[in-house]
Amino acid sequence: xxxxxxxxxxxxxxxxxxxxxxxxxxxxxxxxxxxxxxxxxxxxxxxxxxxxxxxxxxxxxxxxxxxxxxxxxxxxxxxxxxxxxxxxxxxxxxxxxxxxxxxxxxxxxxxxxxxxxxxxxxxxxxxxxxxxxxxxxxxxxxxxxxxxxxxxxxxxxxxxxxxxxxxxxxxxxxxxxxxxxxxxxxxxxxxxxxxxxxxxxxxxxxxxxxxxxxxxxxxxxxxxxxxxxxxxxxxxxxxxxxxxxxxxxxxxxxxxxxxxxxxxxxxxxxxxxxxxxxxxxxxxxxxxxxxxxxxxxxxxxxxxxxxxxxxxxxxxxxxxxxxxxxxxxxxxxxxxxxxxxxxxxxxxxxxxxxxxxxxxxxxxxxxxxxxxxxxxxxxxxxxxxxxxxxxxxxxxxxxxxxxxxxxxxxxxxxxxxxxxxxxxxxxxxxxxxxxxxxxxxxxxxxxxxxxxxxxxxxxxxxxxxxxxxxxxxxxxxxxxxxxxx
Numbered sequence: 001x002x003x004x005x006x007x008x009x010x011x012x013x014x015x016x017x018x019x020x021x022x023x024x025x026x027x028x029x030x031x032x033x034x035x036x037x038x039x040x041x042x043x044x045x046x047x048x049x050x051x052x053x054x055x056x057x058x059x060x061x062x063x064x065x066x067x068x069x070x071x072x073x074x075x076x077x078x079x080x081x082x083x084x085x086x087x088x089x090x091x092x093x094x095x096x097x098x099x100x101x102x103x104x105x106x107x108x109x110x111x112x113x114x115x116x117x118x119x120x121x122x123x124x125x126x127x128x129x130x131x132x133x134x135x136x137x138x139x140x141x142x143x144x145x146x147x148x149x150x151x152x153x154x155x156x157x158x159x160x161x162x163x164x165x166x167x168x169x170x171x172x173x174x175x176x177x178x179x180x181x182x183x184x185x186x187x188x189x190x191x192x193x194x195x196x197x198x199x200x201x202x203x204x205x206x207x208x209x210x211x212x213x214x215x216x217x218x219x220x221x222x223x224x225x226x227x228x229x230x231x232x233x234x235x236x237x238x239x240x241x242x243x244x245x246x247x248x249x250x251x252x253x254x255x256x257x258x259x260x261x262x263x264x265x266x267x268x269x270x271x272x273x274x275x276x277x278x279x280x281x282x283x284x285x286x287x288x289x290x291x292x293x294x295x296x297x298x299x300x301x302x303x304x305x306x307x308x309x310x311x312x313x314x315x316x317x318x319x320x321x322x323x324x325x326x327x328x329x330x331x332x333x334x335x336x337x338x339x340x341x342x343x344x345x346x347x348x349x350x351x352x353x354x355x356x357x358x359x360x361x362x363x364x365x366x367x368x369x370x371x372x373x374x375x376x377x378x379x380x381x382x383x384x385x386x387x388x389x390x391x392x393x394x395x396x397x398x399x400x401x402x403x404x405x406x407x408x409x410x411x412x413x414x415x416x417x418x419x420x421x422x423x424x425x426x427x428x429x430x431x432x433x434x435x436x437x438x439x440x441x442x443x444x445x446x447x448x449x450x451x452x453x454x455x456x457x458x459x460x461x462x463x464x465x466x467x468x469x470x471x472x473x474x475x476x477x478x479x480x481x482x483x484x485x
Contacts, residue, residue, distance in 0.1 A: 005048070005071040007171060008215050010114075012051035012074075017246035017289050018044075018111045019056055019425040020063070023140045024390035026244055028310050029251075029378075031300045032293055033138035035108035037391050038062055043107040043134060045100075045127060046070075046115040050078030050092045051412075055421035057082075057090045058406040059393050066104070068095035081415075085407035097126045107134050110141040113289075116231070117145035118222050124234070131292065132238030141240065141292040143231065150286035151225035153202050158218040160185060165219070175211040178219060182207060228288055229277040235292045242273050243299060246289035250276070252382045254301035256375075272301060305374020308388070309365045313377060314424075315386030317355030319348075334385050347373050354386065359424055359481045361392050395423035395481045399474040403451070404444030404484045413439035424481040434459060438473060444485065 016022065020037035027034040035041075039062045044053050047067030057065045067090075069075050075092045082090040097119075110131050116124055131141045146154065164181040168174045182203045189196035206214060217223065232242035244251050253261050254272065264282060268275035279285070293299075318333045325331035329341040330348035332355070342348055346369055354362050368374045380386045412420045413436040419427040420439065430436055434455075441454050448470070455466045477483050 003070050004216065004220065005069075006073040008212050009074065010048060010216050011210055011212055012048050013419050013427040014055040014421045014425050015052050015111075015113050016426055018052060018113060018142050019389075020060070020109045020140075021389040021391050021393060022246070022387070022425075023109060023142060023291060025311050025388040026246065026251075026291055027140055027293065028307055028390060029255075029388075030243060031304065031307060032140075032243065034140060034390065035136065035138055037389075040064075040108035041106070041136075042066065042109045042111065043104065044068075044111040044113075045097060045130065046112060047075075047078070047092060049074040050082065050090060051421065052111070052113070053092070054078070054082055054085065054087055054090055054408045055425050057087045058085070058408045058421065059423050059425065061089060063089060065090045066107070067091070068093045068100070070094065070096060081408070081411050085411045087408060097123050097130060100126070100130050102133075104134055106136045106139075108136050108139050110135055110139065113142065113144045116143050117224050117226050118216075118220060120222055128234050128238045128240070131235075132240055135240070135292075135294065137294055137296075139294065140243070142246065142289065143235075143292065144287070144289045145231065146223075146225035147280055147285050147288045148225045148227045149281065150284035153198055154206075154218060154286070155223070155225070156199060157182070157202055157206060158223055161219055171215070174219070175215055178214060179207065179211070225286075226288075227277060228280055228290065229273055231288075231290060232273040232276075235290075236295055239295050240292040241295035241299065242276075243291045243293045245276070246291060248382045248384060250279070250285075251301075253279075255303040255378060255382065272299075303375060303378055305368060305371045305378065308368060308374050308377055311388045311390060312361035312363050312392050313354055313381075313386050313388055314357075314359060314361035315351070315354050315380070316358045317351040317386075319352055319355070338385070340380075340385065342376070344373065344376070347376055350377075357397065359422075359479065360395070360397055361389060363392070393423055393425070393481070394484065395478075396483050396485050397478050399478050399483055400485045402444050402447055402485070403442050403474055403477075405439055405442045405477065405482050406484060407443075409482055410440050410443060413437070420482065422481040423484070426481070428480045428482060435473070438470075439477075439482075442477075442483075 020040055024034035024037055038060050042065045044067040047053055047069050050067050053065040053067045072094050075094050078092045112127055135141055161178055165174050165177055168177055186200050186203050189200045191197045264278045265275060268278055320331035320333050328343055331341045332351055333339050350367055381388050409420050418429060420430050422428050437458055441451055452463060452467050452470055456463050
């Protein structure tokens with residue numbers, strides 16, 4: 001039976017934090033067991049067309065990826081894409097959460113992205129019950145949801161839209177009218193009134209999102225943002241324990257308590273979930289990506305630098321010119337607007353080498369010389385300056401004579417997707433038909449000369465110009481973690 005997601009396709013992309021290599025790194029930091037990301041079973045509940053699963057499957061051919069969704073159109077498209085990409089480790093089906101059978105088996109990683117806050121209470125209950133039933137003893141479950149109280153303002157936007165659009169049944173007309181409605185009210189709200197100005201800001205952000213997202217989120221039948229404390233309690237009812245949020249900064253107070261949040265910690269006592277809830281009240285956080293583990297004992301939330309030795313580190317560190325560094329300091333540029341300095345030569349050497357292999361990673365097993373250096377790496381992770389993963393992911397930084405991208409990336413390019421799944425489980429924007437056509441050619445059978453000839457035929461450009469552009473394009477694909485060789 002068709003549903004809203006059959007009528008309007010929700011845009012699908014890789015969800016970075018859902019990759020087992022990322023989730024397992026968090027488990028490692030909290031001294032929890034985890035299955036090897038390269039050899040595990042993954043279930044995605046509400047998988048849509050399977051884009052997220054297939055992006056992961058391309059990096060882990062020994063793992064099994066199972067997904068189900070209510071949308072017949074989406075799952076059919078996903079099965080066709082998996083077959084075309086040669087991903088025989090992906091299985092997609094049409095299923096209602098309420099009807100999930102025992103035969104699904106046990107899973108090391110369970111993902112429910114964009115489901116929990118958009119379904120009725122009975123389905124939320126079935127979702128958490130299912131996770132509790134299928135999660136392996138050392139398993140990890142990812143559940144994302146719009147968070148309260150920060151999302152109260154999105155509920156106000158929803159109230160306005162549902163009232164203004166209540167008599168419109170045509171989907172195209174409804175999406176067009178939604179934009180007009182929001183623009184009309186934005187023009188009437190005063191910047192001088194705090195509440196009205198907050199709504200102006202919210203609507204401005206809303207109008208930047210694809211209309212399909214607005215249709216399913218604010219305009220959907222169910223839109224019920226959740227309190228993290230309630231979600232944690234719901235998980236506990238089904239044998240699950242709140243581990244952390246995937247957003248690294250939200251774990252900072254456990255590892256490195258600050259004076260700034262001392263009052264919140266004292267009010268929460270030893271109850272970490274209560275601290276997280278108080279934090280949401282203080283910051284008005286609006287989205288959470290919660291990780292659950294089995295409720296089988298306490299979680300160690302204190303920093304232990306030795307755990308980092310089990311992980312790999314990735315980051316974009318570029319050593320700054322000498323004139324930018326103070327005497328005795330090593331300076332790095334992290335992003336266009338961020339920098340860091342350290343007097344530690346060993347740490348500077350490690351950051352230089354991490355930056356040199358970006359977007360690849362470096363195993364930390366033999367790199368950390370002690371607590372000071374380990375704590376520095378952990379702090380860089382918590383503030384988002386580098387990422388940690390339990391295993392290296394399979395891509396090359398050096399394009400070969402017969403360059404190749406994953407089969408799934410070629411399928412995405414062939415169907416005209418603007419965002420292509422990288423082998424780091426991120427989405428890479430590839431704009432224009434030339435770039436997408438070039439990716440479809442990279443199946444490992446064509447030499448560079450063959451590729452030049454094919455692109456000359458496709459573009460009509462001079463051979464020399466195509467050859468120069470192709471080399472630049474291949475280097476760019478390598479730096480985007482799209483090439484397998």
